[in-house]
Amino acid sequence: MAQSMMLLWGSGSPPCWRVMITLEEKKLQGYKHKLLSFEKEEHKSQEVLETNPRAQLPTFKHGDLIVNESCAVCLYLENRFKSQGSKLIPDSPAEQALMYQRMMEGVHLNAKLDSVAYYDFLTPEGERHDSALKRNKEALATELRLWEGYLQNVAEGSYLAGPFSLADVIFFPNVAYAFHFKLSVERYPKLAKYYSLLKDRPSIKASWPPQWFPTSNGDDALKDV
Amino acid sequence: MAQSMMLLWGSGSPPCWRVMITLEEKKLQGYKHKLLSFEKEEHKSQEVLETNPRAQLPTFKHGDLIVNESCAVCLYLENRFKSQGSKLIPDSPAEQALMYQRMMEGVHLNAKLDSVAYYDFLTPEGERHDSALKRNKEALATELRLWEGYLQNVAEGSYLAGPFSLADVIFFPNVAYAFHFKLSVERYPKLAKYYSLLKDRPSIKASWPPQWFPTSNGDDALKDV
Incomplete structure (x- = not known):
């Protein structure tokens, strides 16, 4: 197949x-x-x-x-391929509701990360404003604090919506991206713990990106978010 | 329930x-x-x-x-509620593949429409650039031409992915929004036809918005896209 x-x-x-x-x-x-x-x-x-x-x-x-x-x-x-390999959409209505919610929130997170890490790449030189980058950073920090709160409420050893699911598949690469560009482990301890929980999962390890697209905002573009 | x-x-x-x-x-x-x-x-x-x-x-x-x-x-x-009312995710693999693809493309379309229709609302006064709004308009026009192409290939009387589906549920409100803000029927005839095909569908008519959020870029913010 x-x-x-x-x-x-x-x-x-x-x-x-x-x-x-x-x-x-x-x-x-x-x-x-x-x-x-x-x-x-x-x-x-x-x-x-x-x-x-x-x-x-x-x-x-x-x-x-x-x-x-x-x-x-x-x-x-x-x-x-429902019955093959891991089941990535849980059966219980409660887990399913949460799964779809976090999955779609994870989809929307991308643009917020890019708006900071790739600000210069995405914005032509004459249109860049420190105030805009600052606002994007604040919006990203607010967003990431939301996820800290979500993870605060997750049971020990559990994933975003209970068992490992499409919510994690969608979200985890964003988290790895954030820490690659030096998001603070101290300011986002729950995200850091989630990253540690998943980084050695076989599916994730086997597909780990050999390299990242360099950002003109620096390899530590997310350090002060 | x-x-x-x-x-x-x-x-x-x-x-x-x-x-x-x-x-x-x-x-x-x-x-x-x-x-x-x-x-x-x-x-x-x-x-x-x-x-x-x-x-x-x-x-x-x-x-x-x-x-x-x-x-x-x-x-x-x-x-x-799979077995209740309309079936919104088709069974056949081919229709399902197309359905998920168009559904997610429909999700991403929102921000592109907003970036033109609500440009002033979304951008603080000192950060606005005619060049940025122009680029957003061009990106939106490119996007809408893609959808014209998709609809060109749809069988007569058929919807985005065959039968009416979540792809249409996600996409149609964007189309109605675009024409409300005066997108050109002449430049986007397939979108206009799709709009006509769906605007009187009972579920859509019953939930038609009584009003739209006014845009500071004008009620015809999309007329020259």
């Missing part, structure tokens, strides 16, 4: 990583894949455009079926 | 509207709800904060379960 899958991915992209974690969890190792370089703009190549008109990574095919948006790929794979 | 549900909502908010369409489609009429005013900042009230620390609408409770993010609510309701 996995041999009929093809993933085009970029290293250090949380959306790409989510798909790779899901493929590992669903025991779909052996899928075809190709690492493309963001720096060389290979995500804008004809090879990507044929499958993904957005010229973005991940780009994913399963046989003739195309699903590119990362959360959509995860939902598709979990529903298509 | 519906009597144990409570929705706090704001008029003209695509995320709120999605939840209301889903409740209609799943035959969950009779849910409790309360219309709050964005202009009076009632979404920041204690009543909202008790259920939603983000101080956003929609805010949704089903018994003791809380789900607030709009796409999460729709996924939760469809999975919780």
Whole structure:
């Protein structure tokens, strides 16, 4: 089954990583894949455009079926291979409600991290304002404190919505990204604990990004958030 | 069942509207709800904060379960009430793949519409640039042309992913928002046709927003996109 899958991915992209974690969890190792370089703009190549008109990574095919948006790929794979590998959507209504909620909050978190870590990259020179970057940092800090609160209420050894689920698949790469760019372990102890709990999970370790896209705001772009 | 549900909502908010369409489609009429005013900042009230620390609408409770993010609510309701009312996630793998893809693309479309229609509202006065608004408009036009292409390939009378689905639930309110703010019917004929196909659907008509949040970029903020 996995041999009929093809993933085009970029290293250090949380959306790409989510798909790779899901493929590992669903025991779909052996899928075809190709690492493309963001720096060389290979995500804008004809090879990507044929499958993904957005010229973005991940780009994913399963046989003739195309699903590119990362959360959509995860939902598709979990529903298509329900009884294979880890169960990534829990059965109980309460866990399911929480799972969908945290999963979607995790989707929206990306842009908030990017708005700080990649501020210069995303904003043309003449349009940059210290006040805007400061506001983005404050909004990100408020956001991350929310997650600290969520994790405060999670039972010891438990994950975002009880058992390991798509909520963690979507969220964890964002957390790893945040700590890679030097988010403070002291200011966000619950996030740091969550990171430690998951970083050696086999699916995550097996798909760990070999490198991260450098940010013009520095390798410690998140240190004072 | 519906009597144990409570929705706090704001008029003209695509995320709120999605939840209301889903409740209609799943035959969950009779849910409790309360219309709050964005202009009076009632979404920041204690009543909202008790259920939603983000101080956003929609805010949704089903018994003791809380789900607030709009796409999460729709996924939760469809999975919780699978066999009731319309089936909003198709069974066939091909339709399901396309459904999740379009649903998530629809989620990401919101911010692109807001970045034009609410540019002044979202950007403090000293940080506004004509070049930024122009770039946002171009990005939105590129995005909407993508959807024109998607709809070009849809069979006559069919919806985004075949039968009416969560993809339409998520996407349609964005389309209605775009045309409300005077997106050009001539430049986007497929979107206009899709709008006509769906605007009188009972679930959509029953939940049509009584008013839209005014934009400081004008009631025709999208006319030249």
